[in-house]
Amino acid sequence: MTLEVDKLQISYRTLRGDVRAVDGVSFAVDDGEIMGLAGESGCGKSTLGNSLVYLEGRMKHAGGTVRLDGEVLPISDQRAMGRYRLKRVSIIPQYAMSALNPTRKVGRMTAELLKSRGVRYDSVEEELKRRIDLVGLPQGVLGMYPFELSGGMRQRATMVISTLLDPSLLVADEVTSALDVSTQRAVGEMLMEFRDERFVKTIIVITHDLSILAQVADTITVMYAGKLVEKAPAATVVGEPLHPYTQALLASLPEVGVRYEDAPLAGIPGRPPSLLHPPAGCRFGARCPFAFEKCSQDPPFMELRPGHEVACWKAVRDIGGTSVLAEADQPGTEGPAGPGAGSEVPAVPRPGAQLASPTSAVSPGPGEWTGQGTGQP
Amino acid sequence: MSLLELDKVSKVYKTGTFGGELKPALREVSFNIDKGEVISLIGQSGSGKSTLGKIILHLVPPTSGTVRFEGTDISAIGKAGLRDYYRRVQGVFQDPFSSYNPLYKADRVFDMVKSVYFPGVRGTDWQAKVEAALESVTLNPGDVLNKFPHQLSGGQQQRLLIARALLLDVRLLVADEIISMLDASTRVDVLNLLVDLKRRGLGILFITHDLSLGNYISDQTVILRQGVVVEMGETPKVLGNPQHTYTKSLLAAVPQLHKKWGELGAGATVIPAGEVRAGSSNGKIAHDEVGRYSKSPLHPLRQGRGGSGGPLSSVTKTAGGRPSLMELEDAPWQRRGPKAKKSPSAVLSAYPAPPLQECEAGHFVATES
Amino acid sequence: MTASPGEIGPAAGVEEASSLGSSSTEEVGAGSEPVLGPVGSIAGGGVEARATVAAGAPVVGAPSGLGVGPRQFTGGRRWEFLYFALRNKKLLLGMSVELVFVVLAIIGPAIAPYNPSKFVARPNLGPSGAHLMGTTYFGQDVFSQLLYGLRDSYLVGFLGGLFAAIVGMAIGFSAGYRGGVLDEVLQVFTNIIVMIPSLVLLIVISAYLKTRGILFEGVFIGVTTWPWVARAVRAQTFTLRERDFVDLAKLSGRRATSIIVKDIAPNMASYLFLVLILLFGSSILLAANFDFLGLGPTNTVSLGTMMNQAMLWSALQLHVWWWFIPPGAVITIIVAALLVANVGLDEVFNPRLRAT
Numbered sequence A: 001m002t003l004e005v006d007k008l009q010i011s012y013r014t015l016r017g018d019v020r021a022v023d024g025v026s027f028a029v030d031d032g033e034i035m036g037l038a039g040e041s042g043c044g045k046s047t048l049g050n051s052l053v054y055l056e057g058r059m060k061h062a063g064g065t066v067r068l069d070g071e072v073l074p075i076s077d078q079r080a081m082g083r084y085r086l087k088r089v090s091i092i093p094q095y096a097m098s099a100l101n102p103t104r105k106v107g108r109m110t111a112e113l114l115k116s117r118g119v120r121y122d123s124v125e126e127e128l129k130r131r132i133d134l135v136g137l138p139q140g141v142l143g144m145y146p147f148e149l150s151g152g153m154r155q156r157a158t159m160v161i162s163t164l165l166d167p168s169l170l171v172a173d174e175v176t177s178a179l180d181v182s183t184q185r186a187v188g189e190m191l192m193e194f195r196d197e198r199f200v201k202t203i204i205v206i207t208h209d210l211s212i213l214a215q216v217a218d219t220i221t222v223m224y225a226g227k228l229v230e231k232a233p234a235a236t237v238v239g240e241p242l243h244p245y246t247q248a249l250l251a252s253l254p255e256v257g258v259r260y261e262d263a264p265l266a267g268i269p270g271r272p273p274s275l276l277h278p279p280a281g282c283r284f285g286a287r288c289p290f291a292f293e294k295c296s297q298d299p300p301f302m303e304l305r306p307g308h309e310v311a312c313w314k315a316v317r318d319i320g321g322t323s324v325l326a327e328a329d330q331p332g333t334e335g336p337a338g339p340g341a342g343s344e345v346p347a348v349p350r351p352g353a354q355l356a357s358p359t360s361a362v363s364p365g366p367g368e369w370t371g372q373g374t375g376q377p
Numbered sequence B: 001m002s003l004l005e006l007d008k009v010s011k012v013y014k015t016g017t018f019g020g021e022l023k024p025a026l027r028e029v030s031f032n033i034d035k036g037e038v039i040s041l042i043g044q045s046g047s048g049k050s051t052l053g054k055i056i057l058h059l060v061p062p063t064s065g066t067v068r069f070e071g072t073d074i075s076a077i078g079k080a081g082l083r084d085y086y087r088r089v090q091g092v093f094q095d096p097f098s099s100y101n102p103l104y105k106a107d108r109v110f111d112m113v114k115s116v117y118f119p120g121v122r123g124t125d126w127q128a129k130v131e132a133a134l135e136s137v138t139l140n141p142g143d144v145l146n147k148f149p150h151q152l153s154g155g156q157q158q159r160l161l162i163a164r165a166l167l168l169d170v171r172l173l174v175a176d177e178i179i180s181m182l183d184a185s186t187r188v189d190v191l192n193l194l195v196d197l198k199r200r201g202l203g204i205l206f207i208t209h210d211l212s213l214g215n216y217i218s219d220q221t222v223i224l225r226q227g228v229v230v231e232m233g234e235t236p237k238v239l240g241n242p243q244h245t246y247t248k249s250l251l252a253a254v255p256q257l258h259k260k261w262g263e264l265g266a267g268a269t270v271i272p273a274g275e276v277r278a279g280s281s282n283g284k285i286a287h288d289e290v291g292r293y294s295k296s297p298l299h300p301l302r303q304g305r306g307g308s309g310g311p312l313s314s315v316t317k318t319a320g321g322r323p324s325l326m327e328l329e330d331a332p333w334q335r336r337g338p339k340a341k342k343s344p345s346a347v348l349s350a351y352p353a354p355p356l357q358e359c360e361a362g363h364f365v366a367t368e369s
Numbered sequence C: 001m002t003a004s005p006g007e008i009g010p011a012a013g014v015e016e017a018s019s020l021g022s023s024s025t026e027e028v029g030a031g032s033e034p035v036l037g038p039v040g041s042i043a044g045g046g047v048e049a050r051a052t053v054a055a056g057a058p059v060v061g062a063p064s065g066l067g068v069g070p071r072q073f074t075g076g077r078r079w080e081f082l083y084f085a086l087r088n089k090k091l092l093l094g095m096s097v098e099l100v101f102v103v104l105a106i107i108g109p110a111i112a113p114y115n116p117s118k119f120v121a122r123p124n125l126g127p128s129g130a131h132l133m134g135t136t137y138f139g140q141d142v143f144s145q146l147l148y149g150l151r152d153s154y155l156v157g158f159l160g161g162l163f164a165a166i167v168g169m170a171i172g173f174s175a176g177y178r179g180g181v182l183d184e185v186l187q188v189f190t191n192i193i194v195m196i197p198s199l200v201l202l203i204v205i206s207a208y209l210k211t212r213g214i215l216f217e218g219v220f221i222g223v224t225t226w227p228w229v230a231r232a233v234r235a236q237t238f239t240l241r242e243r244d245f246v247d248l249a250k251l252s253g254r255r256a257t258s259i260i261v262k263d264i265a266p267n268m269a270s271y272l273f274l275v276l277i278l279l280f281g282s283s284i285l286l287a288a289n290f291d292f293l294g295l296g297p298t299n300t301v302s303l304g305t306m307m308n309q310a311m312l313w314s315a316l317q318l319h320v321w322w323w324f325i326p327p328g329a330v331i332t333i334i335v336a337a338l339l340v341a342n343v344g345l346d347e348v349f350n351p352r353l354r355a356t
């Protein structure tokens, strides 16, 4: 495992109290894996991504650990983290594209950045030029100001610069969101190529757009209100989602060829809860059409099928049988916590569920999202 | 007579210091919008979509060509006429945050309408009118009134702006990328609202760069590339049976849930080399941005995740004489030297829009050079 | 907005070099570069927080503006300002010093022990109980002169600043909002004014005028300093008018002046405030300069004229330090306090500079 995140908690200090934007998140990313992190805006995706690289002033590391290549990252110590940034961990922050310093040429900016990491520009210049060529930018970009570049070019330049020192982890936060579709594709394919060329070992791609992740990610992790709700290989998340939130996200995506007359889509009513005082129990409860009594307790994030982790009581009921439910009901236990606990569950994949025809497998029909159905479909 | 008629609308921007450079953002764009019709205007960024929207909204004057609304040329209307025009033609823009003045409460957008168009209406009547408009965009007045913009979600903000337009007697709504900043989950509600408005007889110009959104909602589709219409017609025909390579490459780039980029048909991604060389910059970009990154032997598509090799390898071969991606440098009118044109009209006549041909009933394609 | 500046630069691994992102959020724009020099502060680092489908070339030189965007997650933005303002030592210090001097300037004439221009004691007396700051070569009381002079200096600063602000904003707003031909004409006009050397102009005018009063000096200073206000305001207006809410206001049938006054100007309030402070400080300094060169008001006493007189009558050589040190020190303190307050304001408006 290149990256192992264990019960990570990050909060923002505000005048009104702590905003618990990342609230006990555990996951691991393998060498060579591109992990997609999805969810509506405000769910804590950027906070999670940023915390792996840089804790900004108001952010507080409230608990948990992050390991990179087996080594614990000192994420709350900014000075110590300085040694890792760019060399071992790197990030393309949300809006980075528009945040490039407009008064610095790209080349000079790169040199300054490298200098701040104690790396001499000359020593990497050749590699830089090679990579600029590789991503199809003209060498001239180094002598240009950011505003002279189109959105796609800027995004590519940022990507080359942030991975120049071959970090183990790259966090790419909404790198495709402001681009038009053809540039999205270019940037998406570039992410894959960077991984293939071993410029980076692992990439966390953050976006609210699941269809981009279906293209580039190996695994998809869905986040809701500061917690992980589902993690599985990309095809599984897209084809056989178990969490109602993931299902709802997918149901709201128009696919090419779908017209409103044929199949009206439905959004998800409501919006994510405030993380200042997150609700008790399942955080998706207020918007979930399947919510039942059990959901007033916090659902554990557990492996219900091999490689498929979910935090939902309904999924537990449907797949894990009642044993887990009963177990969680025992006084004193808040349900099995963490991925490991899932091994007790009879985690047998349903026969025939293995993606024979991905298109047919999208779970709830859109119609279910318009009504306020409860219970099982 | 259509609701709105665009007749050879062109726009040349002056850029550079002292307006020394001329940039044709639109060239001879003509199409009509009818009552109860959604037209999606699709193109990459920089293709001139917003410029056209602003011309229709009388925020930017066209360099040449005419815009007729209900038969009247809008360039001729005076101040009072403009006020009247805005009663019937309204717009909603891309960035909900930027549409609200951050210093004021969000419902100020209603107050602005009241002070100009309904100065005499009594408070309670107005309140009722606003609430009715909010209901019709499925917003709960209590949720959105008396709040600052940042206290509302993006979807609420955009619906509030649509409600604002509904206070007036709108017939035509220009919706400029109004959902591209929203989460998929809220996007759909706004889309469905537009469908609803269309059913009530509004004409809607739906500007987007995302073909799946355009396809979902529109009756007619206009594909714009570098300010020129390359393909247009009934949506199912244009997007179901695309003829122009540019349309095809746009379609191939749409990220889909169950089909990898690489798995699309061969013709979809490859733009002939001739096109790349002779054509204009966006063609190159489309070609490049689509094909470039797939050449690595390690590429997942080649590792059995999708097809192997496939359509993209043919692009790879052209990598030797890789064209520059510099959009600006390559546009024909950007070249310096003897070709530089002095006046906007000279620029326009030097780079005429290619003619459109009807390839099937209700489906027009520009000839490709 | 999540892109608070710390996140961008540093997150990309840049905190020391602060290069990848100069500044990012809307909030930052206002004073991301300390606004010290008149011109040049405009194109400061602010960049739209959410550039969208980046269509490439920003049309204007200034990449984007300040704009007070409350893309804030918690608490009202205003309250946050107040919160930070009340905790900003520089702002508090600068403002309290300024307050003391303003009060002195207002009540000065009332508490001044002597008539500043009358001969009240022996010349060149050192500081004593009767004459706190001694007397001049003409036997005038330096302390009384200082109190009166303070008032006149503030008056000049106020007049000059106000005049420059009014003219500069009027021209800057119209040029920036309307653009096009009007903009070009006004630009040319502004450049012409900038090119006229103000000192030479003042000398020429002085040759024709018998007496020059405070009003004349204030207006003269205003006339020569408005161009940089106009430029700054124009650049900011240019970026703000691109914002969609301006288009939306037009679509609501509102008139240009009302859009400028109600939509554009309030969004530059923090910036305009800084401009006012700077104008005020620079007017006081300019006036002192002119006074010192003997081009100041002929009929009153100001801090600058005091120093001018001291020089003329060889106070330096005669070691009459109490004649020129107090006015010099007061001017320095006034301007320094303004600048300190200005830096403090910058920190309040610019989250990047806020100490957390």
Ligand SMILES: Nc1ncnc2c1ncn2[C@@H]1O[C@H](COP(=O)(O)OP(=O)(O)O)[C@@H](O)[C@H]1O
Pocket: A012, A013, A014, A019, A021, A039, A040, A041, A042, A043, A044, A045, A046, A047, A048, A058, A274, A275, C002, C004, C073, C074
């Ligand atoms: N600087 C901040 N101060 C306080 N709260 C913040 C700040 N930044 C983000 N938040 C809050 O943290 C939560 C997660 O935000 P973020 O990580 O940006 O989400 P995402 O990237 O998924 O959109 C949100 O509820 C947001 O309101």
Ligand SMILES: Nc1ncnc2c1ncn2[C@@H]1O[C@H](COP(=O)(O)OP(=O)(O)O)[C@@H](O)[C@H]1O
Pocket: B013, B014, B015, B023, B025, B043, B044, B045, B046, B047, B048, B049, B050, B051, B052, C053, C055, C056, C057, C059
């Ligand atoms: N005010 C302006 N001045 C100069 N050029 C402009 C202006 N507005 C847009 N352009 C240029 O016109 C072209 C079309 O822009 P726009 O209509 O915004 O495209 P789209 O909305 O399709 O992204 C772009 O190349 C853009 O740079």
Ligand code: SF4
Pocket: A243, A244, A245, A282, A283, A284, A285, A286, A288, A289, A290, A291, A292, A294, A295, A299, A311, A312, A313, A314, A315
């Ligand atoms: S079924 Fe219950 S646990 Fe599962 S998402 Fe809905 S509310 Fe949460």
Ligand SMILES: [Mg+2]
Pocket: A041, A042, A045, A046, A047, A094, A174, C002
């Ligand atoms: Mg984010």
Ligand SMILES: [Mg+2]
Pocket: B049, B050, B051, B177
């Ligand atoms: Mg646009």
